[in-house]
Amino acid sequence: MPVPMTAPKVLDREFFEIRAKLLEIAASFDRLDRGAGTVEGDPRMSLIREALDVLRSDEPDRAEAIQMIFSRQYAADWRKSLKVVPPKG
């Protein structure tokens, strides 16, 4: 499908938005640092780091890749583990 906006146009439109979103993330990390205690070792922190790596990569479909990082993996044998009998249809 034709995409009407050129890449320079997208950047013109979204530069300040991207900048603002990066600042939000930076400020969240600063807040984590300032808080008492530690979140090192919390598995959610490694998910966040993995997602940041996706942002820095040149691979396409980054949104999909980040969705998958935050998703439980599909187990094809779920019917067996949940003991769900498929219909006769």
Next chain:
Amino acid sequence: MYYIDPHIHMVSRTTDDYETLARMGCAALSEPAFWAGFDRGSVDGFRDYFRQLTEVEPKRAAAVGIQHYTWLCINAKEAENVELSRDVIAMIPEFLDRPNVLGIGEIGLNKNTRNESIVFLEHVEFAVRHEQQILIHTPHLEDKYMGTRMILDMLIDDSRVDRSRVLVDHVEEHTVRPVLEAGFWAGMTLYPVTKCTPARAADIIEMYGPERLMVNSAGDWGPSKPTAVPDFIMEMRRRGHSHALIRRVVYENPLEFFGQSAHFQFAPPDVPEAATV
């Protein structure tokens, strides 16, 4: 531009919201049965809810010129109670002939449990036996991918299911492809912050094209925006997409999908389209 919101929970919206939707060009909407913010205690609670969906909401909608359609079921959250679910499914035939009922929905999974799967399969069985269309809720956040795949497994297993009469809702970047590739319709639910945004829905249209894709607002008890479909229309316009493409997603696709249900007797509004946003 006129549009149709294929998934919006008007029981949780005010009369002012109905009026705003009408002003923004909402010509018709469909309201699936869902969770009411609390677990209902008995089948009678659902019977009253189905009366609200088939008697009360159509009147509230008609007062502002919107056509109201609905779907019946016990939602995935309350489906954890299998006994109650069976009672509710057995009661649905009392309402199947109501003129605004399009089918069974929104059925699906919430936490991807055994009980939810059992009740999902029993709903599908009911829909097949009564030749009803199906509207599906997929789980949110970390459970969405696994839950969507489980739902597709169950539907594909059943050769009696006509995939062109099934709408799988709340798809996002990681679930839209398997749904469309298997031949189902897919709906993107737009939320202000936490889930799919109008911009990301526009991205998905750019990546997959408009075929069998729709957008909806959910407009439920949680933080949601009943005018999210007009927001999507604005985003598509700002990007320079054609009127024809936008209209296909927000108007013609819902017409085509709902048109497969015998009860969908849609009459286009007689006010010229230029009068709306």
